[in-house]
Amino acid sequence: MVDRKTDSGLPGALVGRVAELEALTAHAEAAQRGRSGVVVLSGPAGIGKTSLLRAFLDGDACRKMTVLHGVCGEVVAGAGYGGVRALFGGLGLSAEDAQDSPLLRGSARRALPALSPHPGEEGPSTAVYPVLHGLYWLAANLMAQGPLVLVLDDVHWCDERSLRWIDFLLRRADQLPLLVVLAQRTEAEPVAPAALADILAQPRSSVIRLHPLTRTEVAEMARRVFAAPVALSFAERAAAVCRGNPLTVTRLLRELRAKGVSPDESGIREIAEVGQYVVAMSVRALFDARPGWVRDVATAIAVLGEEDPEHIGALAGVPAARVAEAVDLLRGVEVMAPDRADLAHDVVRSAVLDATGEEPLAELRARAALLLSDAGRPAEEVANQVLLVPGTPQPWMGWVLREAAAQAEHRGAPEAAARYLYRVLEAEPDSLSAHVPLAKALAEINPAEAIRLLRRALSLATDIRTKAPIAVQFGLTCLTVQQSPTAVRVLSEVLDELEAALGPDPDPRDRELRTLVQSTLLISGSDEKATIHTVRERFARISEPAGDTPAQRQMLAMMTVLSAMEGRSVRRAVGQARRALSSSDRLDNWSLLFSAFTLGLADEVEGAMGALDHALRQGQDNAAVWSYVITLSYRALLMHGFGAIPDALADAQTAVEIIADERWSGNVTMPQTALATILIDRGEPERAEELLATVTRPNLEGFVMEYHWYLMARARARWALGDSSGALRLLFDCGASLEESGFANPAFLPWWAEAACVLAAEKRADEAGDLVEHGAELARRWSTPRAFGLAALARGVTTPGEAGIARLTEAVEHFSGSPARAEHARAEFLLGGALLDIGRPRDARERLRSAVDLAQGCGALALAKDARNRLVAAGGRMREITASPVDLLTGTERKVAQMASSGAGNREIAESLFVTVRTVETHLTSVYRKLSVSQRGELASVLSTPRLPDPQAPAWVSASRGRR
Structure with a gap:
């Protein structure tokens, strides 16, 4: 029991809270040992959460930790990162400190938009993830100096973005010296209930519920107030009337003592008279007994919170000197907090505001907003007052709300921007300037609502030049919720209207607008099988742009994907990709990724890897984790195809590890698919299947790219596990789906060659005739060494005797001139096996030895072991294939x-x-x-460590080895 007057000014406020204080202390000590955690203090207003927090922060455990303590308030509930600024504001960090402060080194500088009261409004808006990432590293920098405790009181008023950051931090806090303590009023509806629920769902979270005081504990408090013996019946009645609430009990006891009531049987009647509304009654009584300017100052403080005396006085209509006098008087009667220029408790604030009346309070809040605006305060501060003003916002408020939304957007706080803009929409229900920014703010956090708003905006727009950018935003938003058909329909209609309005020879600005709509249509329509044919037919009639502008380069990058999918002209596809990448300007991730995809299919390894490396650097620089993960996953698949399997494994496993901490991990498939594909070649098909079983993306079978990678990985895993019939079924499903998508490139998931190999191994080569001819025709059109090698391989494994040997020899020759080193190794293996089958063991041993060397050199351990076993069976001698330490x-x-x-x-x-x-x-x-x-x-x-000679290794592989 803490027997002292707490900082809250309420004697005995911690009576009955010894166990809770000990529990908090235990959590702090665990955090000091590297066991992170989050504790939520829960209970009704006045139950003693704040007093308990102060006692905890004054305790020995917290003296050994860095403590950041903040309080949320209703006035800032709608702000972006308001809770974060309440926590970190005391550190005084600013952009000017970015170069010198150790707390802002590295990625922590990205936290600045959340911390600054005046976020920058120049340049592009800040995305959400970089700010979360920066705040994480700011906390990590603090933890590098010692254990950290973050305490946030009145968290029910905390804005959503701050809570999302706390959740983000906790998911990365394993074994970190961190404790997060949140205090929540149970009867108050949280501003962001879903975000708070996510924190409570953390495996390391615990809840401490503060229960009402017992009659024995109330008796102890009464003895302290009256300094006299207390009848148990008196304490029991006080506990019942106040429902054991420490704040109400203390106020009641003080009122009774002031009235001269004795704490015995005679005083019980007085308890009922004062009742459980003692706080409101005491506030009214206080105001009735004081000059009117005292009430006005208290009301102004209740509205504005901690604020300069000049502004309090201006709102109250009281001189600054009188403000100071009123504050002293209010602090003396414990209406004001003892340690800050604010009211003592939220319950007191509510009592003061309730005494004001609804209409006067609404007028006062509007005056407060105007006062802050005239004082030059940031728009967000002004808008937070406007949000509390009931009714339709006044015209000047709309400007402030728009400005506040822009500031929130620059912080990377879309929820706050949306709150401000919804109020604008109330006042301007038919305004494009309200619908479009609101939809942009909601695009990431509530795309379905953003789409609804953009539909409305499209119906409001009367000019096609105004409508076109809205359609672009609509199309990109639809992508996030898998509504490609809707996006394609709307973009097609807008593009038709735009082309009709612009005519055959538009000026450069209009031409760029048209190209932007076209490229967005391509991006939207190329994602799903349901829309790919529509965009392919449309763009078959469109001439290629020169690639001189950002929109033209994006257009070229998308057109190169269509060219690659058709698989007809490798020269045309490569030319488009190179032009898309030709600018020295910053390229968007779409252009980089799609151009790399096409160059990879064309065996243009250097260009593909260069584009992907560029995209990865941009992802790191911008903390764009989704783009980074997707690019890393595709680079893994690309390197796997070119036989750099250890490097591919590093990329794929890193991508899988990154998404483990992300809430959107259920909507990505490429990291899991890439890693599974590589694990099969490493001899771990069981792990591959386990990984593929975790893929849960909705409507996966509707996607043009992801679904086929996934099917091929599953098929190869099934075959490696001995299920040839299951493998064939999946391979034929892949082929049918690719045909449905119009994907005819032989280098993209050559299911037909894989199926031919399975059929041959199952002695069913006679069933592979159509597959072989299909692959040969695809290879003839695409005409790369790898494509020809695949066609020859398929024909060779299904052709008996010397004719099959000749085809497999041809496949080896084609692959030796391509970067497909793993395929080269497999061709050598299959050729060696075929030679052995027709009685040419000496030739077989030569080929099998080459297969072992090639497979081991590119990291295909499963193939290397199979080739070594076949070599030994053919009479050759070779040590067991064992993994090197690096492997x-x-x-x-x-x-x-x-x-x-x-x-x-x-x-x-x-x-x-x-x-x-x-x-x-x-x-x-x-x-x-x-x-x-x-x-x-x-x-x-x-x-x-030097590897086996590998003359076929692409130059970028040799260079990467040289850097190690």
């Missing part, structure tokens, strides 16, 4: 080790890979153990 590393360990060997520190590695420093430390510890090294300086020599 024992997981993909993420390999990536971390590579970065560490090049001189990157743990923090730099963590920031680059969007993981925690502790994760990097864990990986490095494992790397040291597996490689038998004791320090990072030894990594470079171990990782650069």
Whole structure:
């Protein structure tokens, strides 16, 4: 029991809270040992949460920790990152400190938009993830100095974006010295209930519910107030009337003492008279007994919160000197808090505001907003007052709300921007300038509502030049909720209308607008099988743009995908991709990714890898984690296809590890598919199937790209596990779906060659005739060495005797001139097996030995072991295929080790890979153990161990090895 007057000014407020204080202390001590956690203090107003928090923060446990303590309020409930600023405001961080402050080093500088009271309004808006990422690293920097406790009181008033950051932080806080404590009023509806529920759902969360005081505890409080013996019946009645609420009990006891009531049987009648509304009654009595300007000052403080005396006085109509006098008087009667220029409690604030009346209070809030606006306060501060003004906003308020929305957008706080803009929409229900920005704010957090608003905006727009950008926004928003057919229909209609209005020779500005709509139509329509044919037919009639502008380059990048899908002219597709990448300006991620995809299919490895590396750097620079993960996953698939399997494994496993901490992980499939594809070649098909079973994306079968990668990975896993019939079924499903999509490129998931190999292995080669001819025709049209090699391979495995040997030899020759090193190894393996089958063991051993060398060199361990076993069966001699120490590393360990060997520190590695420093430390510890090294300086020599000669390795592979 804490027997002292707490900072709240209420004697004995912590009576009965010993267990709760001990529980908080235990959580703090656990955090100091690296066991992070979140504690929610829950109970009705006045139950003692704030007093308990103050006692906890004054305790010994918190003296050993960095403490950030903030209080949320109704006035700032709608702000973007208002709770974050309440926590971090005391650190005084600003953009001017970014170069010098150790707290803002590295990615932590991205936190500045959330921390600044005046977020920048120049340049593009800040995306959500970079700010979350920056705030995480700001907290990590604080934890590097020692254990950290974040305490946020009245969290029911906390804005959604701040709560989303706390959730983001906690999901990355495993083994970090962090404790988060949130205090919540149970009877108050939270501003962001879903975000608060997500925090409570954290596995490391716990709830401490503060229960009403017992009659014994009320008796103890009464003894302290009256300094006299207390009848148990008196305490029991007080507890019942006040429902055990410490704040109400204390106020009641004070009122009774002031009235001269004795704490015995005679005083019981007085308890009922004062009753449970003692706070409101005491406030009214206080105002009735004081001059009117005292009430006016208290009311102004209740409206404005902690504010300059000048502004309090201006709102109250009282001179500044009188404000100070009123504050002293209010503090003396415990209406004001003892340690800050605000009212003592939210219950007191409610009592003061209730005494004002609804209409006067609404007028007062409007005056407060105007006062802050005239004082030059940030638009968000003014708008937070406007949000509390009932009724339709006045015209000047609309301007403030729009300005506040722009500031919230620049903070990366779309929920706050939407709150402000919804009030604008109330006043201007037919305004485009209300619908379009609101839809933009909602695009990420509530895309269905954004689409509804954009439909309305399209109906309101009368000019096609105004309508076209809205249609672009509509199309891109539809992509996020898998509504490609709707997007294609709307964009097609707008494009028809735009082309009719612009005529055959529009000016450059209109031409760029048209190209923007066209490229968005291509992006929207190329995503799903239901729309791909529509856009393909439309763009067959459109001439290629020159690629001189951003929209034209994006258009070219999308057109190159269509060309690659057709599989007819590799020269045309490559030319389009190169022009799309030709600018020295910053390229968007769509252009980089799609151009790389086409160049990869054309075996243009250097260009494809260069575009992907560019996209990855942009993702790191912008903390654009979704783009980074998708690009990393595709690069893994590309490197797998070119036989750089260890590097592919590193990329794929890193992508899977990153999405583990993201709430949108259920809507991506490429990381899991890429890793599964690589694990099969590493000899781990069981793990591959387990990973593919975690894919849950809705309507997966409707996608043009992702579905087919997924099907091919499942088919190859089934075959590796001995289920040839299951593998064939999946391969034929893949072929049928590709045909439905119009995908005719032989280098993109050659299901027909894979199926031919399965049929041949099952002695059903006679069933593969149509497949072989299909593949040969596709290869003839695309005309790359890899395509020809695949066609020859399919024909060779299904043709008996010397004729089959000739075809397989042809396949080896084609693959040797391509970057497809793993396919080259497989062709050598199949050729060796065929030679052995017709009684030519010496020739077979030569080919099988080559297959082992090639497979081992590119990391295809399963194939290397199969080839070695077949070699031994053919009379050859070779040691068992054993993994080198480097091969024992997981993909993420390999990536971390590579970065560490090049001189990157743990923090730099963590920031680059969007993981925690502790994760990097864990990986490095494992790397040291597996490689038998004791320090990072030894990594470079171990990782650069010479491999088997591999003359077919592309130049970028050789270069990457040289850097290790």
